[in-house]
Amino acid sequence: MKKHLNTLYVTTEGSYLAKEGEAVVVRRDGESAMRVPIHMLDSVVCFGHVKMSVHAMALCAGRGVAISFMSPQGRFLARVHGFTRGSVLLRRAQFRASEAPERALELARVFVQAKLYNARVLVLRAIRDHSDPTGRLATEAEHLRRCIRGAAEAQDMNRLRGIEGEGSRHYLSALWDAIRNPDPAFRTHERSRRPPRDPVNALLSFVYALLASDLRSACEAVGLDPQVGFLHADRPGRPALALDLMEELRPVLADRTVLSLINRQQVNAADFIREVGGAMRMRDQARKEVLVQYQKRKAEEIEHPFLGEKVTLGIVPLLQARLLAKAIRGEVDAYPAYLWR
DSSP states (O other): OOOOOEEEEEOSTTOEEEEOSSEEEEEETTEEEEEEEGGGEEEEEEESSOEEOHHHHHHHHHTTOEEEEEOTTOOEEEEEOOSOOSOHHHHHHHHHHHHSHHHHHHHHHHHHHHHHHHHHHHHHHHHHHHOOTTSHHHHHHHHHHHHHHHHHHOOSHHHHHHHHHHHHHHHHHHHHHTOOOOOGGGOOOSOOOSSOOSHHHHHHHHHHHHHHHHHHHHHHHHTOOTTOOSSSOOOTTOOHHHHHHHHHHIIIIIIHHHHHHHHTTSSOGGGEEEOTTSOEEEOHHHHHHHHHHHHHHHHOEEEOTTTOOEEEGGGHHHHHHHHHHHHHHTSSSSOOOOOOO
16 A cells, blocks of 8 residues: 655745755745655655755656646646556547446446545434434435436436536535634635635635645556546546545545534635735645645544555545546446445
């Protein structure tokens, strides 16, 4: 099993990444702030105005360390990586599967069922942790149960996507109700993405960008093409396969992290700035706190439901990408999605 390697997040504006021997060094105002040996890195994620030397990029590319550049709000901008790894035979099998309607539907059904199942687990945990005096959470959990059954029976992609959309609406309604922070700044009733227009949506968008980056790296690490998916339609620049895998892990790694940050009051209204045009932006210190908590969540140890082994949550994206590759190659009967316990 692959050791859980680290991601280096660089959030301070004006930082400069350089090569120093077999390590990446982060410099600020000409002074060395951090030095990380290359063998300890899995990926580098830079936010905002961060520069990197050509030599540092070459070191990362040669060692299979992907570099992602994000806006200060977490929107993906660009990615740098070395030669594509993995077997061309796996990618050909992936392309054939994506173009075969029955095979694509089979995999897409698993992604949607796992997404709705894990979403329901989060709702049930919210009821257990905070009670449900209005009964709304229990109602949405029952809706999600019905959507899971409907997804299993969907006979075409349009029907499946319709059920997925219905389930998402019920889940988001429950997610808003699961927020227990009394600050009115954290009360929201809709998902706004581009741009996020309130603190809750700003947090969700930021953590979703982190998770998408992790899943894109996982796909590339096992030799899958992150652009060619089964549930999400092909679109230039869109990592459709990474987004497919993200569906099942969104409640587990992203939404749970955001709920904890809000309900434990680790972020507050003063951590956000409303920009011209209505977009909500996190301050630097809040962004760092989110990254710390996201990394802590990834470091939590669980037993993988299919493998039966103790692993950290942070390695689950890589394990799921490997299991998907096995399913595409026909080495397992069906793709075993990650089901939260």
